[in-house]
Amino acid sequence: MREFRPLQLAPFQENFLQSFLTRSDPRTLLVAAPGTGKTVTCHVAATRMVAAGLVDKVLLTSAHRALGEQWQHVGQSTDPWPVDAGDVSVTTTYAALARDPNRMWREVAADTRWLFVFDEVHWAGYQVEAIAAAAIARFPNSRALFVSTEIPPMEVDSQFTFEFFGSDALARPDTQSNIQKLAPSLGLLQQVQRKLIQLDDLSWREFEELIAKMLQADGYSVDLMQGTKDGGVDVVAVRDLGTAGLFKSIWQAKKNHYDRKVGLSIVRELADTRLEHKASKAFIVTTSFLTSGALQRVERDKFLLGKVDRNDLDRWIDKTLRGQRNANG
Missing domain, CATH: 3.40.50.300 (P-loop containing nucleotide triphosphate hydrolases)
Known part of the structure; x- marks a missing residue:
């Protein structure tokens, strides 16, 4: 036996x-x-x-x-x-x-x-x-x-x-x-939220696509740039605010390692890029964080500049997925 x-x-x-x-x-x-x-x-x-x-x-x-x-x-x-x-x-x-x-x-x-x-x-x-x-x-x-x-x-x-x-x-x-x-x-949002893939493991293009998808979910008309000769702009997002008119925003993605912070020079360049594109506001989105100097510049020009750092990204992803689930009943 x-x-x-x-x-x-x-x-x-x-x-x-x-x-x-x-x-x-x-x-x-x-x-x-x-x-x-x-x-x-x-x-x-x-x-x-x-x-x-x-x-x-x-x-x-x-x-x-x-x-x-x-x-x-x-x-x-x-x-x-x-x-x-x-x-x-x-x-x-x-x-x-x-x-x-x-x-x-x-x-x-x-x-x-x-x-x-x-x-x-x-x-x-x-x-x-x-x-x-x-x-x-x-x-x-x-x-x-x-x-x-x-x-x-x-x-x-x-x-x-x-x-x-x-x-x-x-x-x-x-x-x-x-x-x-x-x-x-x-999709990519669920991959990140369910930890099947980490933000650090995304390619730079996947990171840009992630930002574009979440902006679309927020009601923006999105133009994802091709990644070459775009003047530091990765996503252009426009939203109709009704009586307030059109709100044009530009978004720059920085897929950095967790401990590699975005410095003041990057934020300064982004401010100049906003003027070139005649945008209402410019955002830096990063998988890491901003230096104290960069944060101070964003806070100083908070009506013209914005930031989405690692912690903000996690909250944004969760908010977007909750919205999708509610929309699907």
Whole structure:
């Protein structure tokens, strides 16, 4: 009789399992840093669901056969299926499903409840959506768990529940290099707020885009500059104040390291740039802070100059996201 090693899960794995197993939502996206045990965690989720009678069968779909073999190995070593479950676990690849999408279902009853585990969805791309939609439509009482080491190019809409393995794991440099973009409903603002990406990790262009998005959310008409020969202006934002007329503002982004402050000379240049552009007010936006001299100059000309420093940015991001959530009900 085979002896199984006790399986000790990390707290972040158990936290995900508790959240996932107590819900009944049809689609969950789990972003897990490399090396955090996503395959084992998904296997435990599957075996617990089978044992609890929540699903009848489990299908793992991945980009490579090797992951399917690893999935089976987990079940043979540390995380076995319930002894009376029978042959419930099936593995396949995206390529095999694409070639013959109906092959998996020809002899499966329509009322079968599946747990569909779609692994490596960042590799498979947009085809995952079509495969998952067809599977869930065919077996409507099923659930789909999408697993990735980065944010995949999928339309993650309100039908999805978004999970990730801890901000500490996802903040690792090797993981941060993989997290490039979020789907439309989880944009750059959400990346920063959820600590999936740090302000310091943004490229200079992403930082400018972040500012432009928040100004648009505040009701401005925004012109994002091209980044070359723009005279130190990164964003031009205009707002109609009604009887007070048009308010034109220019914004200069300084993506500095946390401890590298913006000095007085930069603020002086910004004041001259405001005059050149005939703007009502000029703002410096930075991922760091301003020196005391720079702050004094901004305060002196507070009707012409403004600043958004690291602390102001955090509050602005939170305010923008709260506004978006309220607008969406």
